[in-house]
Amino acid sequence: MKRLIAWISDLRLAIGLLILIAIASGLGTLVPQQESAELYHRVYDAQPWLGLLNGNAILRLQLDHVYSSSWFLGLLAWLGLSLILCSWRRQWPALQAALRWIDYSSPRQLSKLNLAETLSCSDASQELQRLEDLLSQRGWQVQPHPDRLAARRGASGRVGPLLVHAGLVVLMVGAAWGALAGQRLERFLAPGNELELVNRRGETQLTVALEGFGIERDPAGRPEQFRSQLRLQPGDPNAAVPLPASTETISVNHPLRFQGMTVYQADWALAAIQVQLGQSPILELPLQSFPQLGDQVWGIVLPTRPDGSNPVLLALSSEQGPVTAYSAEAEILGTLVPGGGPAEIAGIPLRIAGVVPASGLLLKRDPGVPLVYAGFAIALAGGALSLIATRQLWAIAEPKQHKLHVAGLCNRNLAAFSRELPALLTELQQG
Incomplete structure (x- = not known):
């Protein structure tokens, strides 16, 4: 085992x-x-x-x-x-070992440490007392004993590795919890449509309605930003009066957090096309994607004869158009602009009144997010503490021999401590 x-x-x-x-x-x-x-x-x-x-x-x-x-x-x-x-x-x-004080009682023990110095002085006991005062002024923890002392600084750095491990464990628990208990829903909504989120009992928890959707494009016509105006209506089956609705705007990289759920502006699409055949009323017809024609191409197949024969394909890649009409033999029959005038396509006057874009919304509920953030914070705090060097120092006075023995240890950056210790002793001798 x-x-x-x-x-x-x-x-x-x-x-x-x-x-x-x-x-x-x-x-x-x-x-x-x-x-x-x-x-x-x-x-x-x-x-x-x-x-x-x-x-x-x-x-x-x-x-x-x-x-x-x-x-x-x-x-x-x-x-x-x-x-x-x-x-x-x-x-x-x-x-635990770092928090325990180590007491060296003989100069021979100090001589075996990495950094060791011996000072000759007329009054070793007085020099030991002055060293204790000097260390206390510089933020060292000091534990005095008769004719000797132990001091340390940066003991909190030893907590760092333990916090890093704890933070990683908390982070992984949060990630696993979110993967198992989280919810994810991606839908395309056209303006005026809504989406109801229900719980396991079939009760409406939240209604998300799309009031408006816009696509911002650069001068070349490429989409740069998508914005959706949402109306959020909380649902509470126990409430006698419906809860008030709120209106929010989301865009790419600016999600909405509401009642533990995050709504992202994830994508866009074209939902429907408004066409007019001759003097007919304006018809709003749903569009479907045609990946075989391109990455972002939508279209609809329209028959031009009462018996459904001689179909034409209306294809477009932007809500701004143009709309290209193709015959069954893949020949271009004409090009139309949304909101423009009619054009004769396969013998029928055809006008594109408009194109209805759809907003791609991603709704996520991740109960593990607080734990993930907490894990990151704990791990970062532990990493910062781990950078703190833990330094230990011991001093033993021999009044009869007029000597003061000083030695130290450091768990990292020993070179810096090897410069600090002689400077400390020089300051001690200079009074």
């Missing part, structure tokens, strides 16, 4: 687990996450990822949801156990 605990708490194992977790996180970045199974088959069956993994392999290896997969959570649990055992076996005893 002891050998197993020693193996689990080994630093090399922890480093290996960190590397595996970093690689797994990279896979989660490269492979689209939490999409439909059809998407993985459509994208990776024809061209396997890395030439090895098709859609079935990605789904079987749980690469479609890396951060909530059983093997990724297992790696986190393994690393957490390794850090806990390492802290219990090494860091905690090291902290």
Whole structure:
């Protein structure tokens, strides 16, 4: 059992687990996450990822949801156990040892330390007292004894490694909790539509309505920013009077946090096109994406004959247009501008009254976020404390020999302490 605990708490194992977790996180970045199974088959069956993994392999290896997969959570649990055992076996005893005072009583013991000096003085006891006062003035903790003293500074630095381990464990618990208990919903909403979020009992918790959506573009027509005006209506089945609604605006990199949920402006799309055939009323027809025509191309197939024959395809890539009409033989029949005049397409006067864009909203509820932030804060605090050098100093006076023996230890930056100690003794001799 002891050998197993020693193996689990080994630093090399922890480093290996960190590397595996970093690689797994990279896979989660490269492979689209939490999409439909059809998407993985459509994208990776024809061209396997890395030439090895098709859609079935990605789904079987749980690469479609890396951060909530059983093997990724297992790696986190393994690393957490390794850090806990390492802290219990090494860091905690090291902290206890650092907080204990070590009492050296003979000059011979001091001579074996890394830094050791011997001063000749007329009154060694008086020099020892002056050294105690000087150390106290400089912020050292001093423990005096008859004809000797022990001092230390920076003992809080020994808490740093323990806090780093604790912070990492808290962070991983938060990440695992968020992956298991978190909720994620991505939807496209057109202005005027709304989305209801219900709990497990079927009660409406929140209604999100899109009141307006705009796309800001650069002079070349490329989208730069998306903004959505949202109306949030909290739902409470126990409230006698409906709770007041609030209106908020979100954009890319400026999400909304509301009642433990975060709403992100994630994407955009084209929802519908408003067409007029001759003197007919304006018809609002839904658009669908055509990935075979391009990355962001939407369109609709319209028949031009009562029997559904001779169809034309209206395709566009922006709410500003232009809208290009194609025949069944992929010939360009004409180009129309939203809000412009009509054009004759396949013998029919056709006008594009407008295009309705849709806002891509990502709603996430992650109960582990506070723990993740707390873990980061604890780990950063521990890392900062770890930079503090712990310095220890001992002094023994020999009044009969008129000598004062001084020696010190430092756990890091020994070169700086080797300069500080002689400077301290020089100041002591100069009075």
